[in-house]
Amino acid sequence: MALTSSLCYFPPITIHSYSCSFPISIFSNLRTQIQSSSSSTNICTQNIDTSLITIAESFYEDELWAASSLRVRSFNQFRPDTFGLQDHARYLAEREFEALKERISGKKMGFRRVSCINASLPMSHISTLYADLCSSCKFSASGEDRIVVGSLDLNQCLNLPDEIVGMKPKVSGVDITRAYLSNVCVASELHRNGLAYALLEKSKLVARNWGITDLYVHVAVDNEAAKKLYMKSGFVYESDEPAWQARFLDRPRRLLLWMGLSVT
Numbered sequence: 001m002a003l004t005s006s007l008c009y010f011p012p013i014t015i016h017s018y019s020c021s022f023p024i025s026i027f028s029n030l031r032t033q034i035q036s037s038s039s040s041t042n043i044c045t046q047n048i049d050t051s052l053i054t055i056a057e058s059f060y061e062d063e064l065w066a067a068s069s070l071r072v073r074s075f076n077q078f079r080p081d082t083f084g085l086q087d088h089a090r091y092l093a094e095r096e097f098e099a100l101k102e103r104i105s106g107k108k109m110g111f112r113r114v115s116c117i118n119a120s121l122p123m124s125h126i127s128t129l130y131a132d133l134c135s136s137c138k139f140s141a142s143g144e145d146r147i148v149v150g151s152l153d154l155n156q157c158l159n160l161p162d163e164i165v166g167m168k169p170k171v172s173g174v175d176i177t178r179a180y181l182s183n184v185c186v187a188s189e190l191h192r193n194g195l196a197y198a199l200l201e202k203s204k205l206v207a208r209n210w211g212i213t214d215l216y217v218h219v220a221v222d223n224e225a226a227k228k229l230y231m232k233s234g235f236v237y238e239s240d241e242p243a244w245q246a247r248f249l250d251r252p253r254r255l256l257l258w259m260g261l262s263v264t
């Protein structure tokens, strides 16, 4: 959806985060698309007032659905003329939605806890020109229609399936103090407004509160936008995936980035 910034009006942004304190397992439905997706295409550079961003946690299903839809539209490059496109996107969103609920409910083995952190803003303040964003990423909170415009997961666990394993902390006690970020995305209409950076800052706060000392993220080697985002946020290179493994998994090679957190 290519729109010029002169046609857009952007209001205060709100960031919501979902979290739970149960063991949890991450789904892997979108991982391939997620980390191989290049975000170098910026559709709109409209400025927004990030000082008005707020942060909240929720378990509401309609917001999880909106976040799932945002992930599908962010990590897939659909051709508009594809037959059955809407049905396919809905199918992917349903898979993501179910997997997201499962992670948050703590039903999978190997994961201590997951928080899904979302950025949202009131629908009344989004340009009607963004019809697709409004229709697919809408949810209601306290009688107000809102749009999820950014999302990520924070996963407290030792490793993610099919991913390079972080090496820190070297000694792991009973409590897992390692976490990974995943599913980091922002609506293309709002790229380059500092939303992803704000989501990362929130995730660091949540991680510190959980007692996380070592935060990791995987990123495809060709995803320049995401690599710059993580570097700006304080992540540094730790290791990279062997080429054979990426070939075996039929995806772009990943880097593993690390950040140390001081626990509050």
Ligand SMILES: CC(=O)SCCNC(=O)CCNC(=O)[C@H](O)C(C)(C)COP(=O)(O)OP(=O)(O)OC[C@H]1O[C@@H](n2cnc3c(N)ncnc32)[C@H](O)[C@@H]1OP(=O)(O)O
Residues within 6 Å of the ligand: 034, 035, 037, 038, 039, 040, 041, 042, 074, 075, 181, 182, 183, 184, 185, 186, 187, 190, 191, 192, 193, 194, 195, 196, 197, 198, 217, 218, 219, 220, 223, 224, 225, 226, 228, 229, 230, 232
């Ligand atoms: C673990 C994972 O999930 S990896 C997958 C990452 N997600 C994706 O690839 C999905 C598609 N891409 C996106 O959703 C977005 O482009 C994101 C999440 C990568 C960035 O979201 P945005 O809200 O646009 O980023 P934000 O505005 O916070 O930018 C912060 C910094 O990231 C870097 N950055 C972000 N986008 C770009 C870009 N297109 N080109 C170069 N640098 C970029 C810049 O350093 C930027 O700081 P600056 O604006 O001061 O230069």
